[in-house]
Amino acid sequence: MRVFDRLAKACLIAGVMLSPLVAQAADEDPWEGVNRVIFRFNDTVDTYAFKPLAQGYQYITPQFVEDGIHNFFRNIGDVGNFANDVLQAKPRAAGIDVTRVIFNTTFGVLGFIDVGTRMGLQRNDEDFGQTLGKWGVGSGPYVMLPLLGPSTVRDAIAKYPDSYTQPYPYMDDMSLRNSVFGLNMVDTRASLLSAEKLINGDKYIFIRNAYLQNREFKVKDGKVVDDF
Known part of the structure; x- marks a missing residue:
C-alpha cells in the first residue's frame, strides 16, 4: 500500500539521520537555556491563541459531537499504531489495532x-x-520544538516517518487539508485542558519531567524500574 511504501522510505531516512546519536550519551536536558526560550514562546502562543480556541470550541460544541470528532482522529491514529505495532514485531497488538480501524471505520x-x-x-x-526506542535507539537530549512542544532528538526526527501514517500527505485539496489539520490541533488542545490542573511548581520542569517519564514508560511498555 502507498502509505507503507512511503513509511518505509521515511524510516530509512530517519535511521540514517539517527545513527550518530545511538552512541552519543547526553544529559537529559543539556540545551535547557534554549529550550526555555522556545517554551516561553510556545506558552505565549498557547495562552493567546491555542488555549482560547480550544476553550471556545469546547464551549460551543455539544459533548457528543466533541466525542465523535475526537474518536474520528483517534481512528486515524490507529493506522499509525498498527504500522508501528508491525515494526515492533507485536502481532497481537497489530491485530487489535487493524481490527479497530476496520470496525470503527465501518460500524x-x-x-x-x-x-x-x-x-x-x-x-x-x-x-x-x-x-x-524498542530497537535500542537512545532518546538523545530533550528538546522543546517550536509550536509542537516537548520532545527528544529521537522523537523529533521520528515525527517525519509518522507523518506518512496521517492523511495530510495524501490530501490534494489544500483548504480541506488545512481545515482537517486545524480541527485536529484544536481537538488535541481541548483534550488537554483538564490536565493543566495537575501542573504545579516550575511549569517547564513539570512538563519536561512528565514527558520524559511518559516516553520511557511507553517505550518500555510499562516495564520501568521504580527509583523508590
Whole structure:
C-alpha cells in the first residue's frame, strides 16, 4: 500500500539521520537555556491563541459531537499504531489495532463511534519514536520544538516517518487539508485542558519531567524500574 511504501522510505531516512546519536550519551536536558526560550514562546502562543480556541470550541460544541470528532482522529491514529505495532514485531497488538480501524471505520461511521473499545479491543498507543526506542535507539537530549512542544532528538526526527501514517500527505485539496489539520490541533488542545490542573511548581520542569517519564514508560511498555 502507498502509505507503507512511503513509511518505509521515511524510516530509512530517519535511521540514517539517527545513527550518530545511538552512541552519543547526553544529559537529559543539556540545551535547557534554549529550550526555555522556545517554551516561553510556545506558552505565549498557547495562552493567546491555542488555549482560547480550544476553550471556545469546547464551549460551543455539544459533548457528543466533541466525542465523535475526537474518536474520528483517534481512528486515524490507529493506522499509525498498527504500522508501528508491525515494526515492533507485536502481532497481537497489530491485530487489535487493524481490527479497530476496520470496525470503527465501518460500524463506527468513519470512526465517530468507538465501537472497538466497546467490543473490548483496547487501543494501543505507538509511534515511530517508540519503535526506534524498542530497537535500542537512545532518546538523545530533550528538546522543546517550536509550536509542537516537548520532545527528544529521537522523537523529533521520528515525527517525519509518522507523518506518512496521517492523511495530510495524501490530501490534494489544500483548504480541506488545512481545515482537517486545524480541527485536529484544536481537538488535541481541548483534550488537554483538564490536565493543566495537575501542573504545579516550575511549569517547564513539570512538563519536561512528565514527558520524559511518559516516553520511557511507553517505550518500555510499562516495564520501568521504580527509583523508590
